[in-house]
Amino acid sequence: MRLIDTPLPGLALLEPTVFHDERGSFCESYQQSTFDAVIGRTVTFVQDNQVSSVEGVLRGLHEQQAPRAQGKLVRAVQGEVFDVAVDLRESSPTFLQWAGVTLSAANRRQLWIPEGFAHGYLVLSAGAEVLYKTTDTWCPALERTIAWNDPRIGIRWPLAREPILSEKDRLALPFDPR
């Protein structure tokens, strides 16, 4: 497992070791002690989500707030997505900055998004299957949705056309720190 740093402290891109042979390939997509050692802290995941989307779907930006903040370990097992994390930690030197990475079935990369970040992704391929682990279970009452196109955050989404959004995401307002 290789760690690729990102410009946002705590946000980490991970690349598992893949073994190829005549049958195909094998990798440990998650191994607790390796993961903890690579990111430098102990993390307990309690939920796995599997999400299918068609091309052009944009989900986010979503954050589950304290005291039920969620860390997320995100990967694509089919297709390709542009995955984005936004730093919402008010004391952070990179507060409101964003980072975007390509996660795909082909590159097998995973994005570790710690608690305190908003998350979203855009499907770039004909369809995509995204899996992610979370450190807390879903709590809709603590979910914060931020407009994907908030000008203050300024995410440069690689959009070919208007994205396909849920109603919740279409109605989302820009970030308000209050």
Ligand SMILES: Cc1cn([C@H]2C[C@H](O)[C@@H](COP(=O)(O)OP(=O)(O)O[C@H]3O[C@@H](C)C(=O)[C@@H](O)[C@H]3O)O2)c(=O)[nH]c1=O
């Ligand atoms: C997030 C979630 C949703 N649901 C249900 C609620 C709803 O009926 C259906 C779809 O929910 P949503 O529209 O919120 O799904 P989606 O827009 O894909 O929400 C997700 O977006 C990405 C970007 C994240 O980071 C996630 O944390 C999550 O917020 O699934 C669960 O049962 N458990 C969950 O953990």
